[in-house]
Amino acid sequence: MSKKGFIFDLDGVIVDTAKYHFLAWKELANSIDIDFNEEQNEQLKGVSRVRSLEKILAWGNKTVSEDEFMSLMSKKNNDYLEYINKMGEGEILPDVPKILNYLKEKNQSIALGSASKNARKILEKVNLISSFQAIVDGNDVSKAKPDPEVFIIGARLLNQEPENCVVFEDSVAGIQAANRADMVSIGIGDKNVLHEANYVFKDFTEISTDFIKELIEK
Ligand code: B16
Numbered sequence: 001m002s003k004k005g006f007i008f009d010l011d012g013v014i015v016d017t018a019k020y021h022f023l024a025w026k027e028l029a030n031s032i033d034i035d036f037n038e039e040q041n042e043q044l045k046g047v048s049r050v051r052s053l054e055k056i057l058a059w060g061n062k063t064v065s066e067d068e069f070m071s072l073m074s075k076k077n078n079d080y081l082e083y084i085n086k087m088g089e090g091e092i093l094p095d096v097p098k099i100l101n102y103l104k105e106k107n108q109s110i111a112l113g114s115a116s117k118n119a120r121k122i123l124e125k126v127n128l129i130s131s132f133q134a135i136v137d138g139n140d141v142s143k144a145k146p147d148p149e150v151f152i153i154g155a156r157l158l159n160q161e162p163e164n165c166v167v168f169e170d171s172v173a174g175i176q177a178a179n180r181a182d183m184v185s186i187g188i189g190d191k192n193v194l195h196e197a198n199y200v201f202k203d204f205t206e207i208s209t210d211f212i213k214e215l216i217e218k
């Protein structure tokens with residue numbers, strides 16, 4: 001059986017940390033008199049921390065000094081880390097271990113490709129760090145998704161050609177990044193939103209091991 005590279009996004013694919021980002025961003029936005037709702041939080045999925053704060057300030061028509069910007073960023077991350085520190089294996093999204101185990105059983109290469117600078121910590125908390133041969137996160141990239149950099153680095157670390165890689169992603173920018181990298185893109189979420197993906201599934205419970213086998217053998 002051939003060997004392929006399988007690259008997983010983190011938030012929205014392996015765990016649902018969006019709810020913790022929401023709580024931490026809301027508290028921060030409200031502390032500087034900016035309203036923040038779930039719909040706006042959706043628009044921050046897959047977006048870097050810096051860009052997220054820039055967007056929130058723009059929604060609130062606020063400008064802040066560079067120092068204040070840095071202090072707001074660290075306040076948000078400290079709050080977010082309080083939620084992350086309470087995470088455990090129970091927060092892994094349904095059937096993710098089934099697919100990871102199948103890939104391992106079939107001797108496939110597995111990487112993480114996330115925008116989060118907290119990715120390693122989260123994987124440690126949910127006890128999945130050893131499932132990944134390579135981890136590319138927000139600390140390793142200079143260009144955010146939809147730029148393909150994160151996935152290209154992931155492929156290189158797995159010693160795989162990009163066209164031999166498959167990406168699981170929940171954000172539109174992430175699907176665009178995978179497509180630009182010339183990889184097979186698998187959207188996890190709503191097919192109307194992720195229509196640029198090669199395949200879309202609501203979640204991993206909809207993905208069969210037969211489908212994964214076909215991807216490996218393609
Ligand atoms: P951090 P992903 C992304 O994770 C989140 O979707 C996004 O909401 C967040 O702003 C970004 O990570 C940065 O996270 O503040 O922890 O560095 O979907 O790329 O795994």
Ligand code: MG
Pocket residue numbers: 009010011012013045046169170171174
């Ligand atoms: Mg995501």
